[in-house]
Amino acid sequence: MFGHFGNGAGNGGKNGGNGALVELAGIRKVYETGPVTVEALSGVDLTLRAGEFVSVVGPSGSGKSTLMNIVGCLDTPTGGSYRLKGEEVGRFTLDRLAEVRNRRIGFVFQNFNLLPQLSAFENVELPLLFAGMATRARRERAEELLTEVGLADRMRHKPTELSGGQMQRVAIARALACRPDLILADEPTGNLDSSSGRDILHVFEDLWQAGHTLLVITHDPAIAQRAPRSVTVEDGRIVADN
Amino acid sequence: MTFRHYLLQLLRDVRSQKLRTFLTLFGIVWGTAAVTLMLAFGQGLHGKLIASIKGLGENIVIAWPSRTSKAWDGLGRGRRIRVTDEDLEKVRREVPLITRLSGEYSAWNLRFRVGRKVFIPGMSGTNAEFGVMRNLNPTTGGRFVDDADVSHRRRVVFLGDKLKSDLFGVDEAVGSEVVINGVPFVVIGVLAEKDQDSSYNNRDNDRANLPASTFKAMYNRAYVDNFVFQVAERDDAVAAKKEVIASLARTHRFDPEDTEAVGMWDTNENLEFMDTFMLGFRLFLGIVGTLTLVVGGIGVSNIMHVVVEERTKEIGLKMALGAKRRFVVGQILFETLALTAIGGVLGLGIAWTVCASFPAAAIEYVGSPVISAQVATITTGVLGLIGFLAGFFPARTAASLDPVEALRL
Ligand SMILES: Nc1ncnc2c1ncn2[C@@H]1O[C@H](COP(=O)(O)OP(=O)(O)OP(=O)(O)O)[C@@H](O)[C@H]1O
Numbered sequence: 001m002f003g004h005f006g007n008g009a010g011n012g013g014k015n016g017g018n019g020a021l022v023e024l025a026g027i028r029k030v031y032e033t034g035p036v037t038v039e040a041l042s043g044v045d046l047t048l049r050a051g052e053f054v055s056v057v058g059p060s061g062s063g064k065s066t067l068m069n070i071v072g073c074l075d076t077p078t079g080g081s082y083r084l085k086g087e088e089v090g091r092f093t094l095d096r097l098a099e100v101r102n103r104r105i106g107f108v109f110q111n112f113n114l115l116p117q118l119s120a121f122e123n124v125e126l127p128l129l130f131a132g133m134a135t136r137a138r139r140e141r142a143e144e145l146l147t148e149v150g151l152a153d154r155m156r157h158k159p160t161e162l163s164g165g166q167m168q169r170v171a172i173a174r175a176l177a178c179r180p181d182l183i184l185a186d187e188p189t190g191n192l193d194s195s196s197g198r199d200i201l202h203v204f205e206d207l208w209q210a211g212h213t214l215l216v217i218t219h220d221p222a223i224a225q226r227a228p229r230s231v232t233v234e235d236g237r238i239v240a241d242n
Numbered sequence: 243m244t245f246r247h248y249l250l251q252l253l254r255d256v257r258s259q260k261l262r263t264f265l266t267l268f269g270i271v272w273g274t275a276a277v278t279l280m281l282a283f284g285q286g287l288h289g290k291l292i293a294s295i296k297g298l299g300e301n302i303v304i305a306w307p308s309r310t311s312k313a314w315d316g317l318g319r320g321r322r323i324r325v326t327d328e329d330l331e332k333v334r335r336e337v338p339l340i341t342r343l344s345g346e347y348s349a350w351n352l353r354f355r356v357g358r359k360v361f362i363p364g365m366s367g368t369n370a371e372f373g374v375m376r377n378l379n380p381t382t383g384g385r386f387v388d389d390a391d392v393s394h395r396r397r398v399v400f401l402g403d404k405l406k407s408d409l410f411g412v413d414e415a416v417g418s419e420v421v422i423n424g425v426p427f428v429v430i431g432v433l434a435e436k437d438q439d440s441s442y443n444n445r446d447n448d449r450a451n452l453p454a455s456t457f458k459a460m461y462n463r464a465y466v467d468n469f470v471f472q473v474a475e476r477d478d479a480v481a482a483k484k485e486v487i488a489s490l491a492r493t494h495r496f497d498p499e500d501t502e503a504v505g506m507w508d509t510n511e512n513l514e515f516m517d518t519f520m521l522g523f524r525l526f527l528g529i530v531g532t533l534t535l536v537v538g539g540i541g542v543s544n545i546m547h548v549v550v551e552e553r554t555k556e557i558g559l560k561m562a563l564g565a566k567r568r569f570v571v572g573q574i575l576f577e578t579l580a581l582t583a584i585g586g587v588l589g590l591g592i593a594w595t596v597c598a599s600f601p602a603a604a605i606e607y608v609g610s611p612v613i614s615a616q617v618a619t620i621t622t623g624v625l626g627l628i629g630f631l632a633g634f635f636p637a638r639t640a641a642s643l644d645p646v647e648a649l650r651l
């Protein structure tokens with residue numbers, strides 16, 4: 001299904017010397033809200049290779065989302081080292097971080113995070129706009145993506161006119177827009193009924209088959225089972241990785 | 243294109259927030275109209291006052307021979323200085339800065355009669371240059387006293403427009419006869435109506451002018467009552483005054499430093515005072531107008547802050563999708579400047595309409611307001627600056643959003 005998205009499994013070779021896409025070492029994240037300090041992550045080591053499909057599970061409040069925000073370059077860790085394709089992310093400027101989020105990372109959120117005033121098509125266009133793609137190429141790409149996720153006949157619909165599953169497909173199309181190295185999803189089926197959830201799971205599996213790298217936070221045992229590798233987070237630490 | 247995206251976003255905002263957009267625009271429209279009108283009226287008034295001052299004459303000095311106030315060269319003080327046409331010809335030769343010069347002989351007690359109507363206006367005998375210096379321009383069909391009138395001592399008279407109406411009503415006066423103290427004179431011209439804010443005898447519209455030679459012969463005068471001279475440039479007046487006094491001081495043996503022997507009124511001093519005064523006045527108007535616009539700008543800034551707050555999540559999401567801070571700042575600035583520009587254009591339109599439809603009756607008192615290039619430039623500049631500042635701070639707030647926090651909303 002996603003065969004021609006141009007992100008074949010072979011791209012592992014472009015990665016850092018040891019082939020790792022993401023290397024986290026001793027990552028800590030401390031929140032200081034007034035007198036209370038919360039250590040959301042206390043020393044996380046994690047390596048992702050290109051083409052992997054990894055699920056992240058763990059109890060609520062264990063730090064899964066925090067971890068994902070750091071991997072997605074949305075948030076900066078309090079300590080530790082994060083290398084993306086061998087480059088130290090801590091040294092990136094704000095603009096470079098924006099570029100990384102734009103080109104190398106694709107986010108899928110639990111609550112879809114589509115812009116309600118924009119059509120499905122325009123939502124998918126957004127990252128391409130930020131990438132500076134010309135109007136024509138952008139339109140073609142957005143059309144191609146929406147067709148791939150089976151929404152060719154819903155392109156001009158606003159998010160409010162779409163079902164949850166359809167909205168999440170739009171979000172996935174948007175995440176794929178700039179051919180990212182890594183797709184991050186935070187409970188992508190959390191707001192969906194079980195049949196739409198299964199749909200989305202299939203989409204993820206197809207993406208993986210097509211060579212994409214996926215990191216999916218989930219409470220959904222179905223997803224956790226499908227993923228060949230599952231990481232368990234508890235109290236800001238990785239307690240299991242298999 | 244980014245621009246198109248900005249524009250669509252703006253249109254969506256305008257459509258979804260009609261009242262808010264209207265209120266925002268209103269502040270800017272009002273402010274722009276206020277600045278523009280204040281500046282336009284300032285300029286109109288300035289122009290009107292300058293025209294009035296120039297009604298008396300441009301770059302002219304009026305001089306009255308008087309009495310000495312200092313002893314000089316063996317002669318006591320209080321001696322009367324009497325100036326003749328010959329003295330003035332000498333002045334003309336000795337002071338090249340002077341471009342025009344005329345003696346003026348005046349009388350206040352002569353009876354002007356046309357049919358049964360009798361008036362006793364002020365009148366002067368002068369040469370031809372006087373008319374040019376004092377802006378005594380005739381209506382069509384007439385002329386001022388000319389050189390031939392002077393050399394032939396013609397009995398001709400030039401009438402102020404009010405005096406003409408008094409004597410002739412609406413009838414044509416040029417070519418008709420006015421009897422002055424029993425002697426018939428032919429009217430050669432009537433003054434075209436003009437603004438005049440100051441005078442030393444009476445307003446020109448209620449006076450009559452004769453050739454100086456005729457005047458001297460008929461009323462037996464040897465000495466001028468006063469004389470008037472003109473210089474080419476405003477700045478020449480000070481030096482010219484000194485040199486005129488020096489020339490007369492040599493002729494009549496008085497101290498050239500004696501400021502009372504020949505009194506002088508430099509009409510440029512009026513202009514200078516007026517320029518300073520008007521600069522202050524217009525600055526005041528401009529500042530008042532600008533403050534109004536600033537208030538409008540603060541309104542826009544507030545609205546944009548609200549917009550940023552409402553859009554926190556959207557901005558956070560755009561950042562997560564790879565929007566650089568430039569893009570976020572650009573979007574807010576674009577919206578602010580676009581709103582300001584729309585308001586500005588409407589405001590300018592209103593101001594222009596007001597100026598264009600300004601009643602003629604009022605123009606007589608305050609001049610005609612003009613939206614000159616200067617006024618338009620100042621307004622546009624102020625507007626642009628205010629729009630930029632109004633957008634800058636909200637945009638900075640937007641750009642410094644933490645995308646994680648913003649997305650959590
Ligand atoms: N901005 C913040 N300020 C203070 N504490 C925070 C902040 N964000 C997260 N935390 C804390 O960090 C911890 C980890 O939060 P995180 O959202 O990563 O958990 P999670 O594993 O994603 O939970 P869930 O499964 O419920 O989504 C929690 O204790 C949370 O209260």
Ligand SMILES: [Mg+2]
Pocket residue numbers: 064065066186
């Ligand atoms: Mg979470």
